[in-house]
Amino acid sequence: MEKKRLLKGTESIGESAIRSGCTAFYGYPVPTQSDLLEFLAGRETETPGFSVYQSEDPQSAFFMAYGAAAAGGRVMTAVNSIDVPDCIRAVSYFSAADLPLVCVVISQNGPGTGNIYPAQSDTLSLLGGTRLGDGFAPILTPATPSDMAAATYRAFQLAEGHQMPVIILVDAACAQLVETVDFSTVGYREIPARRTPIRGKRGNPKTSLTTLELDIEKMADRKARLEAKKAALLEETPLFKMDDAGDDDAPLLVAFGIAAVQARRAMDALKGEGIACRLFEPLALFPFPEAAFREALEKAGRLFILDMSDGQFDAVIEKYIPESVSVFNFYTTGGAVPRVEQIQSWLQQEIASSH
Amino acid sequence: MDLKFEQIAGFPKSLSETPQHFCPGCTHGVNTRLLAEAIDAMQVSETIVGVCGVGCSALLPDYLDIDMVAAPPGQALSVASGLAHEIGDSGLVFAYVGEGDLYGRGMSTLMHTAIRGEALSVFCANNLNTGMSGGHMSPTSLVGQKTASTPEGKSAVKYGIPIDFTRLLTDIPKTSFIARFKGFTAGDIKKGREYIKRSLLVQKYQRGFTFVEILGICPTNLEMPPTKAVQWVKASTSGIYPSGILKTPEMGRIQ
Amino acid sequence: MKRVIIDQQRCKGCGLCAQVCPRKILVLSGMININGYHVVACTDEELCMGCGNCATVCPVTAFEIYKPVPIAAAL
Ligand code: SF4
Ligand code: SF4
Ligand code: SF4
Numbered sequence: 001m002e003k004k005r006l007l008k009g010t011e012s013i014g015e016s017a018i019r020s021g022c023t024a025f026y027g028y029p030v031p032t033q034s035d036l037l038e039f040l041a042g043r044e045t046e047t048p049g050f051s052v053y054q055s056e057d058p059q060s061a062f063f064m065a066y067g068a069a070a071a072g073g074r075v076m077t078a079v080n081s082i083d084v085p086d087c088i089r090a091v092s093y094f095s096a097a098d099l100p101l102v103c104v105v106i107s108q109n110g111p112g113t114g115n116i117y118p119a120q121s122d123t124l125s126l127l128g129g130t131r132l133g134d135g136f137a138p139i140l141t142p143a144t145p146s147d148m149a150a151a152t153y154r155a156f157q158l159a160e161g162h163q164m165p166v167i168i169l170v171d172a173a174c175a176q177l178v179e180t181v182d183f184s185t186v187g188y189r190e191i192p193a194r195r196t197p198i199r200g201k202r203g204n205p206k207t208s209l210t211t212l213e214l215d216i217e218k219m220a221d222r223k224a225r226l227e228a229k230k231a232a233l234l235e236e237t238p239l240f241k242m243d244d245a246g247d248d249d250a251p252l253l254v255a256f257g258i259a260a261v262q263a264r265r266a267m268d269a270l271k272g273e274g275i276a277c278r279l280f281e282p283l284a285l286f287p288f289p290e291a292a293f294r295e296a297l298e299k300a301g302r303l304f305i306l307d308m309s310d311g312q313f314d315a316v317i318e319k320y321i322p323e324s325v326s327v328f329n330f331y332t333t334g335g336a337v338p339r340v341e342q343i344q345s346w347l348q349q350e351i352a353s354s355h
Numbered sequence: 356m357d358l359k360f361e362q363i364a365g366f367p368k369s370l371s372e373t374p375q376h377f378c379p380g381c382t383h384g385v386n387t388r389l390l391a392e393a394i395d396a397m398q399v400s401e402t403i404v405g406v407c408g409v410g411c412s413a414l415l416p417d418y419l420d421i422d423m424v425a426a427p428p429g430q431a432l433s434v435a436s437g438l439a440h441e442i443g444d445s446g447l448v449f450a451y452v453g454e455g456d457l458y459g460r461g462m463s464t465l466m467h468t469a470i471r472g473e474a475l476s477v478f479c480a481n482n483l484n485t486g487m488s489g490g491h492m493s494p495t496s497l498v499g500q501k502t503a504s505t506p507e508g509k510s511a512v513k514y515g516i517p518i519d520f521t522r523l524l525t526d527i528p529k530t531s532f533i534a535r536f537k538g539f540t541a542g543d544i545k546k547g548r549e550y551i552k553r554s555l556l557v558q559k560y561q562r563g564f565t566f567v568e569i570l571g572i573c574p575t576n577l578e579m580p581p582t583k584a585v586q587w588v589k590a591s592t593s594g595i596y597p598s599g600i601l602k603t604p605e606m607g608r609i610q
Numbered sequence: 611m612k613r614v615i616i617d618q619q620r621c622k623g624c625g626l627c628a629q630v631c632p633r634k635i636l637v638l639s640g641m642i643n644i645n646g647y648h649v650v651a652c653t654d655e656e657l658c659m660g661c662g663n664c665a666t667v668c669p670v671t672a673f674e675i676y677k678p679v680p681i682a683a684a685l
Contacts, residue, residue: 060463063433067426067438068441070424070434070437070438071438093427198424199404200404201421203401207422208417209423357681359681360678363677364664366674370671375670380624384670540630541667580624582624582626582628
């Protein structure tokens, strides 16, 4: 396999999934995520042990994946914002059944059918929704195709390692970013399968996989098992990126996805003008890299939050922000990606006026 | 003359000894036994995986001594398809689903699974109402049938006239063996046992989508003693849900 | 040798077997099992013709049926 390839975000996820040992992709074509289905369908024949199935609707994609996972498959699915409810329902079932799944969610603009322009308005529905029935799923938020390759491998490691569903949340702008991805830096290694597949008893006692549990005590056991998994997940290496200006009390920017990509560009431009900023980019919303974020905030008197929703990201991070820090927000909604100049002038103004 | 005793009925090996929680007279019990008998006769208990739908069918994993996976509402055939993809021809996959689940929420999935021709044996327990939910109207409830959600009887004006979903499947090119029997008359059950075996056999050697609908009784929600429910269902479904083989891989559509 | 063996622990007294027995030898007895069901009993096994109808319709698989066959016929 070639080491480097020029790829779009979604394609990088697809390529990395194959390199992570994914055995089946179940997809349903809806704008902003169907390129993943197209890319993988194109790779199917040349990849032994890997199959692509297009389902009749997103829900069936999730539950075909459920059956395949139960039989030992390493499965992936993808939806866009409109089908987040199906994703949430699937996370609840995969959580209850202790089955691994990697689900890609491409965020576009709503509410309703909205449009296919990028947005970051699925943050709260995913963070809250995946808790349906006390289930949960890690939510990774890579922004660039290279980060997506790494995140996809990480997602499969987490899914197999903890036997749980994992979400890769990417906005529709990042999904289309093109970059030369160096897959040799990801460090792929065989991810060991950790469960006995359900393929008939084959000499063993029978296995019943059901999420129905009428016994209250056994249900409590299930919840305790999920709690233990969550605790183990929180022990994993936190995922974030920190662009440091070398100056600890420089103003801190926080953003993920396309907002982080644009913020980084604006920072570079500002550097030329002698204004130093730092950027904290969480590569996961759950578990949120809390300790690192708090540490980055310690010296920063000012925090600049950049987000493409009506403030959903604020709601996620506000609990980590001490009262002493002044917070500045920049939201774009409607599908427009914040332009570099916009961010630049916002930062310039706010930094100057808040001195 | 000396006599020897030949066993003609007993407890199938693949049926679990666990006491069953189906209501007295419920034909889910008969269906469960028929599945166990077919699995034993085919000697596939080690390589078969069953999927059950929701409602009373969801109790099946406790009663069959085989690997089983329970599916969410409407999604039994998706789960079964996924299992079949992964298991391939190293095993058999069947699904046991109630008609409310399969023909209601699961209708689109049923059609598309059949159209794809997934290698599955699908058994639909059709008892004319949603049993465990509390006996509400299901897609096969008869016109005039009193259910929890149609206390005055199912209205044809409001809900239309139920169709024969099993027959509908015969038009799909990749369906192979399709049949229906009544799971409550001795003669039909004896035939039905063969249908179930045949459906597994066709799946094993011809890898087609096979379908058997088992007409049953839910005495609890029909609010009749089982012996009366049998007579009522037999009389009121006659001509609407007829028994017999509807399609075979060799002859195509028969009825 | 017993010909009609009924697992009265499993029986739920639905009466379906009694309805299909051509010899009318299955009756709901006055006996109540541990689950509170009136259980079925066989009044005269000698009359059983080994048709298997009872076992076929019984939802709880309560029956074992043995049919006598002449040994000479087997030779
Ligand atoms: S509710 Fe109906 S279908 Fe369910 S176990 Fe009772 S009789 Fe059977
Ligand atoms: S085998 Fe036939 S004759 Fe004998 S008890 Fe059963 S139904 Fe009656
Ligand atoms: S059919 Fe079975 S459960 Fe019903 S009365 Fe007869 S033995 Fe009992």
